[in-house]
Amino acid sequence: MSGSRGGGTHHRVRTATFVAMAFVVLLTAGAGWLWLRLNGNISTFDADGLSKNRPGAGVAGQNVLVIGSDSRAGGNSGLGGGEGDVGRSDTAFLLHVYRDREHAIAVSIPRDTLVDIPPCRRPDGSWTSGRTRAMFNSAFSVGESAKGNPACTQNTVEKLTGLRVDHTVVVDFEGFSAMTSAVGGVEVCLPKDVYQGDLDPHRGSRGGLLFAKGQQTVSGQKALDYVRVRHGIGDGSDIGRIQRQQAFLAGLIKKVRAQGFNPAALLPLADAATRSMTVDPGLGSADKLLSFAMSLKDIGLHDIKFITVPWRYEGDRVDIVRPEADALWASLKADRTIDGKDAGGDRSKGRPAGGAQASPAPASRAPAPQEPVSGEGVSVSVANGTRVTGLAARAAAALERHGFAVDGTGNAVVRNAGTTVIEFGPGRAADARTVARLFPGAFIRGVAADGVTVTVGRDYASASASASASAGASGSASGSTSGSASPGAAGSGGSSAEPSAPAPGTLSTDVAATARSADDDPCANLSYG
Known part of the structure; x- marks a missing residue:
């Protein structure tokens, strides 16, 4: 009797072990299949188009260029955007992740900004001549390909900022729409009622109500409409909607953080994100993307900032204001936050690089600008x-x-x-x-x-x-x-x-004052003009 009971116990233990082993094998195989699927989703662009005369690699934080493409190619055709299949950059920002991995800042670059575009490689292998005072978003259209020209935009940003761009990510309309649906929608706010005619001024009529004034949750097509609409709000310009786009990104980050590391929520998001992305070879695998994403996990919402490069209107275009912009690039290169803190610390040692204590930037002031201020007509x-x-x-x-x-x-x-x-x-x-x-x-x-x-x-x-x-x-x-x-x-x-x-190289205090944090009120500061 006792031997029989012992044999039964041994059999049950052995069976349970086999079941557990089988479960682990199935789980591992499933994870492997998922990993292969995510890897298969990712597209990369040709790094041969990157400039041969790039800024040197820094020892501080990382710079990631994020480009939103409005091409109608593929599944984007039903979501609006540009005409034809030529990829165009509808929005772009440079994300600087500080070395301490506890701060990050996204600097929006308006698409109508007048910049110098260096020589860029066309799809046929030939190179263009450099251009001066060209619209920033035209760099992405060099070669007129459906996927655009991320390398040309990266070259342009490196020339503009003097910073080396470590990675570039392009997100299209279809993927953006899918990502917002994967997280269950994002909370946004409208300063006024918005109608169909505000999204499409060629409609010829006001049309139906697209968004009611106030807070609401949007996903899919509605999320895309929110970040694209510009007429009827603020000054109606492309730059006028940048603050709403920044507020949307803040809301998206807040939503993802609130869900935590929940596989049921993260896997659909990862699938949607990788299907929508075209990246540089340095991020061209699920392993690399996950590693980069995990490096951001300790950044608090309040320490994720959004600003726009210092600008002014130049007729129908946008000009960059110097020396304020140069001071901004210098502060990023030095890993100094916009409020003057040294964020170049080595977290593994618990102190800033070099052993020095973090301290605010000196509040030095230069003599008044030589060019006189004229308020005539104002x-x-x-x-x-x-x-x-x-x-x-x-x-x-x-x-x-x-x-x-x-x-x-x-x-x-x-x-x-x-x-x-x-x-x-x-x-x-x-x-x-x-x-x-x-x-x-x-x-x-x-x-x-x-x-x-x-x-x-x-x-x-x-x-x-x-x-x-x-x-x-x-x-x-x-x-x-x-x-x-x-x-x-x-x-x-x-x-x-x-x-x-402020002296050249010293960041103007109004840059910090106008920055948005990822934890800010979604209804605050939604438009220029």
């Missing part, structure tokens, strides 16, 4: 956002000395502003940038109301007080009896008592 309203008596009048006087027309002054409803805010209405972005030259570090944002308004904060009060004191001390030393200069007044030596602009 009208501005000024409000005092502090309890400092007469601050609005002081700012108004500085503006008038530079030719601005001041529509009026007054007190803001809320009077505890720490940072000066410049708000501009549709079509007034260029005027706002001109005004901002007199208020370094101001937060600039587009609003629905017309005109340009400056609400001065405590930063302006402090800077103008320091400038007045400095001017007064200078006057005393030279025997002057004319009194101290007021903010904005130019002295006889050509110097200005205004708060000065």
Whole structure:
């Protein structure tokens, strides 16, 4: 009896072992099949088209160029986009992942930006001549192929930034739509009701309601429509929708993070993502993509930032503003965050590279820019956002000395502003940038109301007080009896008592002030203009 019971127990254990082994084999085989499927999804582009004169590889963080293609080729034909089968870049941003793997920033490059495009390789192997002052998105269309020319766009970004692009990823409409569906939709926000005619201005009528004002969850075609719509919101331009695209990406990241490492959710997303991507050979396998994705897992939502390269309108196109843009590229190259922190640390040692403690960038200031500020033809309203008596009048006087027309002054409803805010209405972005030259570090944002308004904060009060004191001390030393200069007044030596602009290489504080974090309110700052 006892022997029989022992034999039965042994048999059950052996059977359970075989079942467990079989389960492991099936699971491993299934994972292997899935891995083969993901590998089979991935397309790569020809690296022979990369420039032979590239920036040197850095020792700091990684730079990944992400391009959204609006080609109608293949399954994209039913989703809208460009005419014909030629690939075009509808949106692009440079993602910088800092060396500490705890910070990341995505810098949007408007598609209408005027840039220099270096020689690029055509599909037939020949090379184009370099072009100057060409639209940024035209680089992707060199060769007029259905998949576009990612290498040419990468060469253009490297020439523009002086940064080496470690990887390039192209995502098409079909894949983007599938990814949003795979995560169960993304929460977005609309500043107003949007109609079919806003998405397609050639429709000839307003059409039906596409999106109702306010927060909602979108996926598939609706998600694609959200990131593409531009008419009827803000200034109606391509650059006007960039902030909504950044808000959408923030929402997508937030949704993926909220689901956690759940295979049931991640596998459909991985399948959709790999089917939609064309990547450089360095990311051309599921192993490589997974390794890169896992390197981002410790970055908190608040430390994922979105900004747009410093810009201004140039007629119907967009120009990059220097030296602000150059300072931005320099800060990324040095692995310094937009708020001045050293993020070049070696996490394996728990301290920044070289053993130095992380510290903020020096808040050094250069002399005022040599090019004078002219406000001719620009009208501005000024409000005092502090309890400092007469601050609005002081700012108004500085503006008038530079030719601005001041529509009026007054007190803001809320009077505890720490940072000066410049708000501009549709079509007034260029005027706002001109005004901002007199208020370094101001937060600039587009609003629905017309005109340009400056609400001065405590930063302006402090800077103008320091400038007045400095001017007064200078006057005393030279025997002057004319009194101290007021903010904005130019002295006889050509110097200005205004708060000065950031030195080249020092990142302007308004870049940090206008950045979006992945955990920000989805309804905040949704459009330029």
